[in-house]
Amino acid sequence: MLEKTVLEKTEIEEGGKSKAGQLVCSAAALMLFCGLCPQKAEACENPWTAQSNMQSLAQFIVNDLTNYIIQEESLIDEKLTQEATYEMEKRLWEFDTNIRTGLSDLWQNRWLPAMMDMTRQLSAIQVDQTRAMGSMADAEQMEESINLKQKTQVDALRRYQPNEQVCQVDSMMRSNAPCNAAQGCGPNKAFRMARAMTGGYAKEDELHRGNYLGTPAASGTAVDQLSRWEEYVQFFCDPARGAQGCPAAGTLPGRHVDLAGLLWGDKQTIDMSQPTERRVVSAVQRYLISPSTPDPVPPTAVTTPDGQAELLHRRTMDARFNTIFNVVAQMVSERASGSFIDVSAIRLSAGLPPADTTLPAEGASYRELMEALTRDRFHNPEYIVRMVNAPEEVVREQGAINAIKMQQMNDLYKRLEEMVFMEAAIYADELDHQRPSRGQGSLPQR
Numbered sequence: 149m150l151e152k153t154v155l156e157k158t159e160i161e162e163g164g165k166s167k168a169g170q171l172v173c174s175a176a177a178l179m180l181f182c183g184l185c186p187q188k189a190e191a192c193e194n195p196w197t198a199q200s201n202m203q204s205l206a207q208f209i210v211n212d213l214t215n216y217i218i219q220e221e222s223l224i225d226e227k228l229t230q231e232a233t234y235e236m237e238k239r240l241w242e243f244d245t246n247i248r249t250g251l252s253d254l255w256q257n258r259w260l261p262a263m264m265d266m267t268r269q270l271s272a273i274q275v276d277q278t279r280a281m282g283s284m285a286d287a288e289q290m291e292e293s294i295n296l297k298q299k300t301q302v303d304a305l306r307r308y309q310p311n312e313q314v315c316q317v318d319s320m321m322r323s324n325a326p327c328n329a330a331q332g333c334g335p336n337k338a339f340r341m342a343r344a345m346t347g348g349y350a351k352e353d354e355l356h357r358g359n360y361l362g363t364p365a366a367s368g369t370a371v372d373q374l375s376r377w378e379e380y381v382q383f384f385c386d387p388a389r390g391a392q393g394c395p396a397a398g399t400l401p402g403r404h405v406d407l408a409g410l411l412w413g414d415k416q417t418i419d420m421s422q423p424t425e426r427r428v429v430s431a432v433q434r435y436l437i438s439p440s441t442p443d444p445v446p447p448t449a450v451t452t453p454d455g456q457a458e459l460l461h462r463r464t465m466d467a468r469f470n471t472i473f474n475v476v477a478q479m480v481s482e483r484a485s486g487s488f489i490d491v492s493a494i495r496l497s498a499g500l501p502p503a504d505t506t507l508p509a510e511g512a513s514y515r516e517l518m519e520a521l522t523r524d525r526f527h528n529p530e531y532i533v534r535m536v537n538a539p540e541e542v543v544r545e546q547g548a549i550n551a552i553k554m555q556q557m558n559d560l561y562k563r564l565e566e567m568v569f570m571e572a573a574i575y576a577d578e579l580d581h582q583r584p585s586r587g588q589g590s591l592p593q594r
Contacts, residue, residue, distance in 0.1 A: 306540045335487065335555070338514035342481035345420075349481070350473035353434055354466055359444040372441045380404070383427065400424060404431040411479055414500055416516035419508035420484045429480055437472050464580075468573040475566045485510040491520040498524035518559075521552050 356365045356372065364375035377393075385394035386401035403409075410418070410432055419425050442462070449455030488511040495505040495516075512520070525531060535541045 307543065335514050335517045338484075338487040338512075338517065339482070341486045342478065342484060342514055345481035345484055346474055346477040349430065349433055349477040350470045352430065353438055353473060354470065356434070356441050357438055357466055357469060358462070359441065365441040366444065368443045369441060379431070384431065400428055403428045404435050407432050407436060411483065414504035416483055416519050417485050417507055417513040418480075418483045419510070420486070421508060421510060433473060433476055433480065437476060438469055468577060471569045471573040475570055478566065482515040483513045485513055487511040487513065487517060489517060491517060491524075494520045494528070495524045497530070498527035500524070518556070522556065 355363050359365045359368075363372070365372040381394045381398065383398040383400045384402065384404040385396075385398045387394065387397055389402055410428070418429065420429075445455050445458055445462075450459065485508045490507055491512045492505040492507050496502065507516075535545060
């Protein structure tokens with residue numbers, strides 16, 4: 149725009165000068181023509197005068213033309229050139245000022261704040277995008293961790309969630325801590341009670357065998373035999389089975405020799421709180437192991453070698469009898485009540501008669517607890533149904549079965565010890581019978 153204006157101004161100046169030049173050239177040509185062309189002399193004119201007038205006229209015209217040209221040049225210079233230049237410069241200055249002000253205002257107040265805001269927003273977007281991506285990564289990891297934790301919790305809940313089978317085992321396999329009827333004692337406590345009762349039965353019968361004071365055997369074999377007969381007639385005589393010597397059956401007919409019914413029947417708990425049951429237990433062991441007692445050794449014979457030998461022999465026999473009593477009494481005592489645990493529901497589910505599953509107030513015996521754990525649980529028709537499509541229950545049941553197997557192996561170990569003692573007692577008694585007399589000391593033993 150500025151270049152176009154300058155070109156226009158230059159063209160105007162050159163046009164004015166060209167026009168003035170043309171006028172000067174015309175005046176000079178006129179003067180030359182007038183001087184060269186012959187003129188007809190007027191009257192009263194001479195050649196000199198006519199020529200002088202023409203020159204004066206030409207000079208006058210030239211002067212007027214010169215003044216005109218000067219005026220035109222002044223006009224062009226002042227009006228056109230200077231004013232146009234001034235006006236052009238003014239317009240250019242105003243344009244420059246307006247442009248600078250407008251552009252400055254546009255830049256400072258509009259573009260620059262907008263670009264700064266845009267830059268701030270772009271930077272903030274980048275930062276926020278980084279934060280958002282980091283948050284998404286954190287959220288993804290957290291979600292994976294939460295899902296893994298929830299899956300682990302669900303798996304643990306499925307693995308450790310108690311079922312009926314495990315609860316049955318846990319409720320019966322309690323510790324040896326102090327217990328009561330509400331909590332239950334468990335098989336360990338019942339087994340310890342059976343051990344204590346076993347030693348008591350052996351000690352009780354030892355009083356009869358040793359003719360201790362306060363027992364019928366202290367007065368001799370006849371008195372002890374009479375006491376046992378009266379007990380037999382009153383409690384155990386059974387005419388229906390061919391028993392003689394009693395007009396009517398006793399209150400406990402035939403139970404003094406019913407060891408199989410006492411130990412190996414479906415009813416595996418003996419109510420030891422009943423005096424009749426305690427009498428039956430004592431009678432069964434005594435009739436089986438030690439049915440008779442010897443006469444007491446006279447006081448006068450105690451100081452003699454034969455009397456002393458007899459007393460020592462009786463003590464030897466007491467040790468052997470106690471070994472047998474401990475084995476039999478252990479089996480009987482394991483059927484004694486005292487665990488404060490009710491397993492009647494388990495045994496009923498296995499199909500046993502209600503009469504054989506009724507328990508005393510003291511709860512099941514150790515042997516009935518083990519029967520319920522090792523046999524009756526598996527006879528329940530719902531046993532397999534509860535573990536179908538539940539592998540975790542199978543795993544828990546396997547753990548419970550392993551614990552029960554360890555308990556049974558412990559019981560088997562104790563039975564093996566009792567068998568060893570029984571074999572030792574029998575072997576010792578056979579050695580006594582094979583001992584040679586004084587005259588046969590050189591003969592080999594058979």
